[in-house]
Amino acid sequence: MTTILIKQVSWQQHQPELQALRQQVFVVEQKVPAELEWQADDEDAYHWLAYGPQQQVLGCARLLKTGTLGRMAIAKTARGQNIGLRLLQAAMDFAQQQLGLAEVHLSAQTHALGFYQKAGFVSEGAEYHEAGIPHIHMRKKLSPQPQLGISNGKFFVSQHKNTVLTMAQQCRRQLRILDYNLNPAVFDNQALVDAVSALARRHRNSSIKLLLIDSQAVIKRGHGLLKLQRKLSSSIAIKQLSDDTGVSDNLVLADDCGVIVQSLVNPETIWADFNNKPVAQSKIDHFEILWGQANANNDFRLLDL
Known part of the structure; x- marks a missing residue:
């Protein structure tokens, strides 16, 4: 292709x-x-x-x-x-x-x-x-902005950063992000940091999980989400996979119904669905398997230096 x-x-x-x-x-x-x-x-x-x-x-x-x-x-x-x-x-x-x-x-x-x-x-x-x-x-x-848990239907995403931000702003309890290197063009911006911060503080059971593979690139350049994780470690967790075995897509999973999928083979191929519980649960199950295989990386503390 x-x-x-x-x-x-x-x-x-x-x-x-x-x-x-x-x-x-x-x-x-x-x-x-x-x-x-x-x-x-x-x-x-x-x-x-x-x-x-x-x-x-x-x-x-x-x-x-x-x-x-x-x-x-x-x-x-x-x-x-x-x-x-x-x-x-x-x-x-x-x-x-x-x-x-x-x-x-x-x-x-x-x-x-x-x-x-x-x-x-x-x-x-x-x-x-x-x-x-x-x-x-x-x-x-133009259609109204998609609503998490309401707007059904898979659609092609041309504005990756904006779609991620929209979903994160509407998330109420659990946000899972799997991205190879937490792509700064998508994830390292103040609007998203503010949305994740608000989610982490919204409820005592709020949970944000960040899973990545290439930690060295993130550590070298720094990242707003990782700096936020240092401040709110009780609600925001981060782990690193040792390799990309079993990973074919970058994922954003919001609550039990929101999905954004970006192909690693063809990064311009991105789709989303703001209300698809069966697909979301399948992706969540896969995410949690990878999360169990991942490890914490103490080098992330270098971001504070």
Whole structure:
């Protein structure tokens, strides 16, 4: 399977990459006048890039603060790989979780109407032309934030950090995290530390278990969750596995029903379910077996130095 990384980027740092792809797709291939393609909106917009295994740029997308999606471009050699859907989902997740938007909208080229309809967009109004290309306006209402113990259904996760934070904030008793090295991009942030701290203090039976494999990387760089564990050791425990035997996924397990799974083989493959007790219990049972095989690591005290 080809590894595709979807990454949120800024115009200020990634303008050359964004411009090169959009120039090729819109200006060269679709004959859009250059003066229509390059707008002042780019500097204040949110942008995403899709990278291939050699860090080659395969796609891009843009979201304005008003909820307008656009500038979706996929390199000719990368089409037909669902990259556009993943870029679209990443932008919609951001609009919902970070901007608090109830809906998003876009101006779709009519040849892409089916693609956006499959993603849940509904067309409205009559067809019109932009840069000589037929378009139609489309809109999609965003689902409410998933609720732990209420929202059923497995879904693809494009914003790993945000989904983990949402689940941790809603957890009420038990949180289990199995991650190879407690990925700092996902787990080492003040919002998550605050959520775990609140959980640890919520009830005398609250329990947080952190299980990892590569402790040296964590010790070398430090980590907010491990520093918190030193302060709240009665509620937060940490152990280390000697190797990754029997571990195929990183896991976040909340109470008896919340699950987030990230494949170790294909780290971009992440799914979640906020209300699936049978699957959650199966993952919890496996976690507890690994927990019983793991050991404490006194080197974690070095984090306080």
